[in-house]
Amino acid sequence: MKLVLAVVFGQAISLAVCFIDVIAKALNLHGSHFSAFLDFGGYAMLALIFLPAHYVRWSASPYDALKLPATDEGAGGEALGTADKFAGLKVLAVALTDAAAAYTATVAYQHNVSVASVALLNSFAIPCAMLLSYFMLGARYTARHGLGVSLALTGLVVVVVADVQKASDGKADPDSVYGDALTLLSAALYALSNVLSEKLVKSGSMSFFLAWLGVGGAILMGLQTGVFEPGLVIGAPWSVDAAVPLLYVAFTLLFAFVYAMCAKYLAMYDAVALNLSFLSTNVYGVVLGVLLFDEVFQWLSMIGFCFIVGGLTVYHWPARAPVAVDEQTA
Numbered sequence: 001m002k003l004v005l006a007v008v009f010g011q012a013i014s015l016a017v018c019f020i021d022v023i024a025k026a027l028n029l030h031g032s033h034f035s036a037f038l039d040f041g042g043y044a045m046l047a048l049i050f051l052p053a054h055y056v057r058w059s060a061s062p063y064d065a066l067k068l069p070a071t072d073e074g075a076g077g078e079a080l081g082t083a084d085k086f087a088g089l090k091v092l093a094v095a096l097t098d099a100a101a102a103y104t105a106t107v108a109y110q111h112n113v114s115v116a117s118v119a120l121l122n123s124f125a126i127p128c129a130m131l132l133s134y135f136m137l138g139a140r141y142t143a144r145h146g147l148g149v150s151l152a153l154t155g156l157v158v159v160v161v162a163d164v165q166k167a168s169d170g171k172a173d174p175d176s177v178y179g180d181a182l183t184l185l186s187a188a189l190y191a192l193s194n195v196l197s198e199k200l201v202k203s204g205s206m207s208f209f210l211a212w213l214g215v216g217g218a219i220l221m222g223l224q225t226g227v228f229e230p231g232l233v234i235g236a237p238w239s240v241d242a243a244v245p246l247l248y249v250a251f252t253l254l255f256a257f258v259y260a261m262c263a264k265y266l267a268m269y270d271a272v273a274l275n276l277s278f279l280s281t282n283v284y285g286v287v288l289g290v291l292l293f294d295e296v297f298q299w300l301s302m303i304g305f306c307f308i309v310g311g312l313t314v315y316h317w318p319a320r321a322p323v324a325v326d327e328q329t330a
Contacts, residue, residue, distance in 0.1 A: 006311055009265055010277030018284035022292065030244050034232040039099070040221035042250060042255025046214030049256055054207040091209055094196045095216025101189035103224065108182035109206045123153055123279065124184050128191035129271045136195055137182040139270065148315025153277045155307025162184075167322060175323045194262075194271035201267040208262055214256075280308045 024038060126149060133139040200209050225233065237244055265274055283304060 003313065003317060004313040006269060006273070007309060009227065009268075009275060011280060011309070013258060013261050013265060013274075014277050014280045015284050016254060016261065018249065018281045018288060019276065020254050020258060021281070021285060022099040023247055023254065027244065027247050027251070030237065030247065032232075032244050032248075034225070034229045034236065034238040035181075036103065036221050036224040036229050037233050038248070038251055039102050039255075040218055041252040042223050042259075043095075043099075043214045043217030043221055043302050045252040045256040046210055046259055047212075047218055048214070050207050050211035050214060050260075054205065054211045062172060079276065087204060087208065089214055090196075090200060091212040092216040094193055096215050097189055097196065099217050099220040099224075101186050101193055102181050104186040104189060106202070108186060113138075115267070123187070123277075125187040125191040125194075126272060128188045129195055129275050132191060132195040133271060137199060137270075139272075144317065145272075145315055148311045148313070149272070149276065150311070151314060152279050152311030153310045155279065155304040155311060158304035158307060181315075184186045191271070191275065194266065194274055198271045199262050203275075203280075205264050206267060210260055213259065276308070276311065276315060283308070 024035075027038070045312075130141060130149070134141075197209070197213075262274060265277075283302070
């Protein structure tokens with residue numbers, strides 16, 4: 001049952017991420033071409049939901065709300081009352097890394113990078129997460145974990161092949177090389193963000209982490225919006241097209257939901273498993289593209305999906321996260 005929960009939970013998050021991408025695409029089709037302002041709304045919603053929740057649950061004063069209750073249970077356990085005075089700075093560092101990854105990915109799309117290339121290059125986050133977890137969290141991996149990762153990456157390659165077959169123009173664009181480099185950088189930053197997030201949610205209050213991730217992300221994306229996108233925000237058809245404000249609100253709510261679920265997943269499992277789960281986002285994108293945007297369905301995508309789910313099953317079997325060094329020597 002735990003194995004099934006691990007796989008299904010990860011796929012639910014992956015599907016939600018796909019819906020976020022669909023909403024962003026729909027906003028673009030409706031004449032709203034901002035990106036930082038989208039993320040600003042999502043981070044702000046995260047802060048609005050979890051900052052009051054953290055304050056009410058753990059603190060008697062606004063100053064106490066800035067402290068991270070320590071736990072002795074791990075994996076999102078209950079607080080005992082002591083606090084890490086640097087906790088806020090740690091979460092803000094995660095927010096900075098996450099925001100930088102999101103911005104880098106957005107810029108990459110502006111340099112003629114194909115969806116297939118992005119899917120393949122984003123898989124770079126998996127070895128990055130494994131390497132960072134090895135050094136930062138003391139995680140140790142077995143041959144089973146390696147086999148699971150290999151199966152999932154094989155599935156991703158199948159999905160990419162399906163996308164390439166669907167493409168009508170195979171000409172290379174020199175500008176895409178720069179976009180590919182940015183995509184690799186974004187993947188590495190996301191891996192770092194996920195590993196740091198895993199460390200924090202397994203050692204403290206999840207409501208604190210989500211609240212101050214939202215605050216930090218909203219500040220950073222708000223500044224970015226003010227510098228780069230004021231014209232795009234003002235010029236969006238807010239009153240002319242009623243779908244734009246509704247889509248924007250839907251994006252912010254789903255953004256907050258996904259980040260909350262990711263934090264819970266990281267508390268229960270690990271960053272590598274989360275990145276593996278995200279590989280199937282492209283498969284769900286194919287299905288939603290057929291249903292919503294009249295795109296051509298590729299059966300190879302379903303074969304790739306089977307490989308990805310199979311890899312996740314092998315990775316989680318017997319539903320235990322990679323063992324840390326201190327656990328091995330205990």
